[in-house]
Amino acid sequence: MGLFDSLFGNNKEATPKEEKAELPWIALASLDQLEEIKEKSKTKPQIIFKHSTTCGISRMVMNTFKNTYNLDKNQADLYYLDLLSNREVSNETGYKFQVVHQSPQLMVIKNGVAVADASHGNINDMVLEKFI
Numbered sequence: 600m601g602l603f604d605s606l607f608g609n610n611k612e613a614t615p616k617e618e619k620a621e622l623p624w625i626a627l628a629s630l631d632q633l634e635e636i637k638e639k640s641k642t643k644p645q646i647i648f649k650h651s652t653t654c655g656i657s658r659m660v661m662n663t664f665k666n667t668y669n670l671d672k673n674q675a676d677l678y679y680l681d682l683l684s685n686r687e688v689s690n691e692t693g694y695k696f697q698v699v700h701q702s703p704q705l706m707v708i709k710n711g712v713a714v715a716d717a718s719h720g721n722i723n724d725m726v727l728e729k730f731i
Contacts, residue, residue, distance in 0.1 A: 622665055623672040627680040630688055633695050636678065637711045644675040644730050645708040648722075649682050649689060649701075656719060657703040663723045664705070674731045 627636075627647060636645045648664065651657040670677070682689035682702055693700045696708060701718035707730045708714070717725045 622668055623677055624679040625676055627678040627688060627692075628685050630691055632678075633688070633691060636676075636708055637695070639676060640708040640712075641710055645678065646670075646675050646727065647678045647680055647692065647704075647706045647708065649680045649692070649704040649706070651702040652681055652683055654702065660703045660719060660722050667723060668727075670727055670731065675727070 627633075636647070639645055648661070650661055668677070680689060680692065689700065692698070692706070696706060696713040698704075698706055698713045698716045701716075703722060704716060704718045705722040705725060706713050706716045707725075707727065709730060714730060715725065
């Protein structure tokens with residue numbers, strides 16, 4: 600019955616999957632936060648992840664990003680922007696930081712300006728450590 604045990608979880612040798620700690624997301628839901636991000640970026644990089652909650656591609660990119668993100672919360676602030684629930688904030692983000700809207704999209708803000716941005720699969724190719 601070894602095959603059935605391993606298929607149905609009765610294998611005593613199996614070890615539980617390690618769970619990755621939840622990312623230190625800060626919800627980006629108000630226009631006032633954009634000015635705060637601009638100011639805070641003068642002392643610490645600010646990262647904004649714009650996500651469409653109804654898009655399968657956005658969800659896949661988000662999952663990969665979650666699994667590979669390895670910065671400590673002291674190295675950068677990480678913002679999550681649900682662009683469908685916060686359309687006005689999403690639009691203003693593009694204007695304020697001079698970045699053309701895409702979804703999903705990752706932006707790195709330093710010294711008040713966007714120093715990098717990527718969308719879709721390019722998000723997970725971005726080496727965030729070089730902006731720290």
